[in-house]
Amino acid sequence: MVASPLFEKVALIGLGLIGSSLARVIKREGLAGEVIGCARSEKTLATALELGFVDRVEADAAKAVEDADFVVICTPIGAYKAIAEAIAPHLKKGAILSDVGSVKETVLRDLGPLVPEGVHFVPTHPVAGTEHSGPEAGFDGLFEGRWCVLTPMTGTAPEAIERVAELWRRAGSQVEIMDAAHHDKVMAITSHLPHLIAYTIVGTATDLEESERAEIVKFSASGFRDFTRIAASDPVMWRDIFLNNQSAVLEMLGRFTEDLTALQRAIRWGDGQTLEELFARTRAIRRSIIDARQA
Numbered sequence: 001m002v003a004s005p006l007f008e009k010v011a012l013i014g015l016g017l018i019g020s021s022l023a024r025v026i027k028r029e030g031l032a033g034e035v036i037g038c039a040r041s042e043k044t045l046a047t048a049l050e051l052g053f054v055d056r057v058e059a060d061a062a063k064a065v066e067d068a069d070f071v072v073i074c075t076p077i078g079a080y081k082a083i084a085e086a087i088a089p090h091l092k093k094g095a096i097l098s099d100v101g102s103v104k105e106t107v108l109r110d111l112g113p114l115v116p117e118g119v120h121f122v123p124t125h126p127v128a129g130t131e132h133s134g135p136e137a138g139f140d141g142l143f144e145g146r147w148c149v150l151t152p153m154t155g156t157a158p159e160a161i162e163r164v165a166e167l168w169r170r171a172g173s174q175v176e177i178m179d180a181a182h183h184d185k186v187m188a189i190t191s192h193l194p195h196l197i198a199y200t201i202v203g204t205a206t207d208l209e210e211s212e213r214a215e216i217v218k219f220s221a222s223g224f225r226d227f228t229r230i231a232a233s234d235p236v237m238w239r240d241i242f243l244n245n246q247s248a249v250l251e252m253l254g255r256f257t258e259d260l261t262a263l264q265r266a267i268r269w270g271d272g273q274t275l276e277e278l279f280a281r282t283r284a285i286r287r288s289i290i291d292a293r294q295a
């Protein structure tokens with residue numbers, strides 16, 4: 001059964017993995033009367049129409065948001081400010097402006113002051129994704145069973161927050177409201193540092209001598225393969241995440257480097273007990289992730 005629409009007109013700016021997945025689920029669940037898609041390239045706009053997850057496309061973001069009661073920025077974070085400046089004068093009074101960026105404190109800091117009086121700003125982060133990007137990569141089940149974190153500023157109208165929360169619940173997610181700085185710290189260790197480590201390992205392997213490099217692909221199933229999947233994620237999106245979550249990532253990286261040095265020492269001194277104790281503790285974390293159905 002299709003539920004009643006939550007919004008009359010939704011404008012999605014950015015139609016890649018996240019934007020197109022959101023569009024698909026909005027269509028599937030009948031959450032909006034009309035879905036307008038906006039992206040940079042003609043190719044993405046044409047693909048969106050062809051795949052049918054939007055009703056209409058608009059190359060100009062300012063035109064796309066006209067009369068929309070829900071606007072979601074779904075581009076890499078580096079593009080946010082220019083987009084916000086372009087659309088701000090065209091946002092309808094009473095509209096909700098949102099985003100799906102993986103970092104939240106700088107988004108609040110940079111976009112907050114640009115949001116016009118009478119427009120509700122409800123930033124979100126759907127904690128769901130794959131290493132693929134672009135409009136073809138999206139699918140309507142992406143958010144199913146995942147968390148969506150909302151980081152509204154104090155003073156935001158509760159009805160606007162609830163409407164956005166309801167959208168994500170209908171997309172299959174569980175919703176949590178969190179302080180932006182806390183969100184960024186949690187993501188620094190659960191998402192951003194793992195990506196940095198994967199990028200580093202794959203980079204180190206790529207720089208090896210020719211003879212060793214040839215063996216990497218052949219024997220990748222021994223562990224390396226899992227890092228290459230993460231390290232295949234979109235370079236621009238990840239550049240922007242590290243530039244925007246600088247302090248939290250550097251703090252976690254400092255802790256990580258200390259722990260790595262301790263392991264280095266344990267290996268050098270043949271301290272098997274230290275190694276085994278750590279590996280036993282980390283195995284338990286994996287089990288708890290499986291139990292929480294986040295595997």
Ligand code: NAP
Nearest residue numbers: 014015016017018039040041044075079101102129133134
């Ligand atoms: P993506 O697949 O690379 O898609 C990005 C989209 O943004 C493309 O449609 C691109 O248009 C459009 N775009 C880029 N610059 C633009 C501009 N200046 N004006 C209009 N459109 C522009 O990226 P994604 O994976 O969906 O990520 C989007 C956002 O979601 C990021 O902020 C990211 O932090 C967040 N996020 C990502 C994941 C994940 O796992 N990927 C998970 C949670 C949150 P063209 O196609 O025309 O170039």
